[in-house]
Amino acid sequence: MLHPAVKPGPGQSERSADARLQEAIGLAQAIGLEIVGTDIAPLDRPNPATFVGGGVVERLSAQAEETEADLVVFDCMLSPGQQRNLERALNRKVIDRTGLILEIFGARARTKEGRLQVDLAALTYQRSRLVRSWTHLERQRSGGAFMGGPGERQIELDRRMLDEKIIRLKKDLEQVKRTRGLHRSARQKVPYPVVALVGYTNAGKSTLFNTLTRADVMAEDMLFATLDPTMRRLELASGETIILSDTVGFITDLPVHLVAAFRATLEEVISADVIVHVRDVSDPEHEEQKASVDAIMQDLGLGPGEAGERPVIEVFNKIDLLEPEARAALQAQCARDDHLVAVSALKGEGLPDLLEAVRQGLQRDHEVLELEVDAADGKTLAWLYQHGQVLDREEGDGHTWLRVSLSPIERARFDRLPIQQGEMGPSVSVEH
Numbered sequence: 104m105l106h107p108a109v110k111p112g113p114g115q116s117e118r119s120a121d122a123r124l125q126e127a128i129g130l131a132q133a134i135g136l137e138i139v140g141t142d143i144a145p146l147d148r149p150n151p152a153t154f155v156g157g158g159v160v161e162r163l164s165a166q167a168e169e170t171e172a173d174l175v176v177f178d179c180m181l182s183p184g185q186q187r188n189l190e191r192a193l194n195r196k197v198i199d200r201t202g203l204i205l206e207i208f209g210a211r212a213r214t215k216e217g218r219l220q221v222d223l224a225a226l227t228y229q230r231s232r233l234v235r236s237w238t239h240l241e242r243q244r245s246g247g248a249f250m251g252g253p254g255e256r257q258i259e260l261d262r263r264m265l266d267e268k269i270i271r272l273k274k275d276l277e278q279v280k281r282t283r284g285l286h287r288s289a290r291q292k293v294p295y296p297v298v299a300l301v302g303y304t305n306a307g308k309s310t311l312f313n314t315l316t317r318a319d320v321m322a323e324d325m326l327f328a329t330l331d332p333t334m335r336r337l338e339l340a341s342g343e344t345i346i347l348s349d350t351v352g353f354i355t356d357l358p359v360h361l362v363a364a365f366r367a368t369l370e371e372v373i374s375a376d377v378i379v380h381v382r383d384v385s386d387p388e389h390e391e392q393k394a395s396v397d398a399i400m401q402d403l404g405l406g407p408g409e410a411g412e413r414p415v416i417e418v419f420n421k422i423d424l425l426e427p428e429a430r431a432a433l434q435a436q437c438a439r440d441d442h443l444v445a446v447s448a449l450k451g452e453g454l455p456d457l458l459e460a461v462r463q464g465l466q467r468d469h470e471v472l473e474l475e476v477d478a479a480d481g482k483t484l485a486w487l488y489q490h491g492q493v494l495d496r497e498e499g500d501g502h503t504w505l506r507v508s509l510s511p512i513e514r515a516r517f518d519r520l521p522i523q524q525g526e527m528g529p530s531v532s533v534e535h
């Protein structure tokens with residue numbers, strides 16, 4: 104595994120080379136690669152032929168021979184020519200960061216759309232690339248030899264087939280998207296607010312999701328344990344039901360081929376009512392990771408000041424790994440700000456505070472209605488308990504008096520309920 108540390112250009116992030124190398128190692132291990140050697144090669148600008156300089160290629164070649172490596176991973180984006188030249192010089196398979204992330208997406212995609220997006224990204228990448236590319240499509244997801252992929256002639260023959268496959272995939276994808284649109288609008292009829300977990304890869308989203316919902320979602324010490332959003336029902340202490348949605352981990356410098364596949368997984372975030380941003384505060388790079396996540400949220404139009412701005416709760420996760428002083432400092436910070444919560448998803452600490460913050464986030468645009476309902480009107484009462492939060496209730500003479508908090512959507516629905524039109528319907532006064 105080689106990380107070429109190119110000097111960052113203007114506007115590029117300055118994360119340390121070592122942290123980037125560690126992240127790449129994590130990505131490689133996530134698909135079961137055994138790392139036998141690592142190296143960082145500082146360089147001013149990429150070499151057009153081999154990305155790194157001749158001296159580094161020689162050093163790598165010797166190291167690869169010595170460790171009998173099957174594969175050399177370059178944690179950067181290589182042009183097809185560079186990849187080919189490096190394979191020749193090193194006499195073994197070479198993949199770059201895009202190839203690596205494609206592998207992970209391929210291994211992790213769970214929904215049909217996620218898989219199609221990944222296949223499409225892989226094919227497009229392969230189409231632009233060399234001949235014996237190493238992708239999950241060739242390995243047919245079962246693992247296998249890195250060497251000895253199809254020969255040049257075969258790929259030449261396959262090029263047209265690839266184009267046909269790409270066209271077919273795009274059609275399938277359109278179809279799946281249409282169906283998903285239907286699913287989504289069906290879900291919008293379900294009167295539960297959606298809370299989406301977002302965060303940098305390995306922040307602990309799946310663990311938190313699991314602990315909160317006790318669902319059987321993969322949580323492993325791997326990057327990208329999730330590609331497609333997973334949704335589960337969750338009941339808050341106040342009795343309200345919400346839908347919690349887990350999303351794929353964010354990552355810096357996502358290769359451009361993969362943006363669509365990545366975005367496809369974020370649809371649920373775009374339609375969420377509250378966003379929970381999970382952060383691994385035990386990671387020395389957590390500030391940089393937060394900046395990457397914020398930048399992606401901004402891109403999606405969900406950031407502060409954007410049209411899609413919505414309540415964001417920031418979760419400081421993995422506090423169990425902090426020294427007592429650091430932990431106390433974070434907890435003090437959280438005590439001052441309702442949008443910050445310190446938790447340990449693994450140990451289940453701080454979760455009631457988190458759920459309370461979620462509840463408050465959901466209440467942001469709520470209206471409180473005062474109602475007098477005919478005591479015999481069980482239907483209206485049941486509806487209110489199911490869709491709103493009953494804050495107060497008193498029984499009067501043939502009437503039940505209630506104070507109920509409703510979201511704007513539920514408020515609109517309530518106004519359309521047929522029960523309101525009867526003469527005995529509830530009387531409403533609004534309190535914001």
Ligand SMILES: Nc1nc2c(ncn2[C@@H]2O[C@H](COP(=O)(O)OP(=O)(O)OP(=O)(O)O)[C@@H](O)[C@H]2O)c(=O)[nH]1
Binds near residue numbers: 302306328
């Ligand atoms: N010590 C500690 N470890 C945690 C905590 N939460 C998560 N982890 C560990 O962190 C690792 C990553 O957790 P995941 O839940 O898979 O992270 P994720 O954010 O879903 O990761 P991606 O799917 O890659 O985005 C796992 O090894 C978890 O056991 C925590 O509160 N404390």
